[in-house]
Amino acid sequence: MINTTIENGVATLTLAGPGRKNALSPEMLEALTGSIETLRRDASVRALVLTGEGGDFCSGGDVSSMQGPSDAAAVRQRMAASQRPCTALASFERPVIAAVDGVAFGAGFSLALMADFVVASDRARFCLAFARIGLVPDFGALHTLPRMIGVQRARELIYSARELSACEAQELGLVLEVVSADALHARAYEFARAMAAQSPDGFAMTKRLLAQTFERDLGALLDAEAAAQAIALTSPYVREAAARFVRKEPPAFRWPQRGKSD
Incomplete structure (x- = not known):
């Protein structure tokens, strides 16, 4: 579910579910939380790169796990569990760089916004797709997005559920740099390695x-x-x-x- 590597003080967490474009299943979320907490306890880790396997970052929540009848209390309990990676990243007091290739949709987009910086490939696509299926944005997007681009722009992206290219995301201030897909991971690692040298x-x-x-x-x-x-x-x-x-x-x-x- 999550592949972890550590090199020169930089940890890379890779969402590994390419068959579903790294959708955030309950198992994936639990593994992600555990991986972040393990890295938090490792003093040798000075920076973190978060990325996805198979040419995509993350397609969002696993819609197949949302089907079937359920009461509001059960959903609330499930949401509390799914939010743990969000709080773990927010309290991770070392640099976090999201390296986004392919799709970053729904909670996948929200997950990228939890990083200190987002570096994207020129084929990356972003979308807060929640409104398309009647959902409320989650994984912290209602907190991070307005702070990054202002409330009116955030409303437009949330209400429209429209797709953004990497270039438009950069113009809005959501992405720090856009590079070729071949250069993405090297550039994200370069940022992480440089920031690992800070106090x-x-x-x-x-x-x-x-x-x-x-x-x-x-x-x-x-x-x-x-x-x-x-x-x-x-x-x-x-x-x-x-x-x-x-x-x-x-x-x-x-x-x-x-x-x-x-």
Whole structure:
């Protein structure tokens, strides 16, 4: 269900169900949650790439598992279980890069939005298809999407359930870069490898504060910022970075140049 590899501090989680375009069956969701939690406990993992097998990212929820009579309480219980990968990713305090090829539909699109960055192939397609079958967007899309593109644009994508090309998704700010399919995984790994060189504590605190941006007022954020900066400025990572600067050596962290892998 989930294939895991770790190389140079970068873990790659691959959704492995190509016969159904990596649809999120209950078994797939349980395996994904377990894999994320295992990586959380592994201090050697400094960044995560999330991708799909067989030329697609994820077609969304497994519609075949939605058939048959069920009462609302049972569905609510099932939804609570299916949301565990969402909360596990949201609280994963290391860089997460989604490498999207082929389809990212429904909950598959929502899953990609849980990453810090989305890198897509030029043949990737995105769609919040929930309205096509009378469903409400899930897997956190109602939280992440308006924060990324604004409420009105989010309404349009949700209500219309229309498909986006990789280029339009990039224009809207949902995708950071679009590369060829052949270059996709190398480019996502390149981002992850570069970000793995950041201070783990500094990144974790920054990611945590960014998640609170729309829930706290300026005063509260300034206070939290000061507390986080006190920890960062007294860390061995910053001392070494300052020493490198004085010695006129290149920094340990360098953002990968645009188009290097394309």
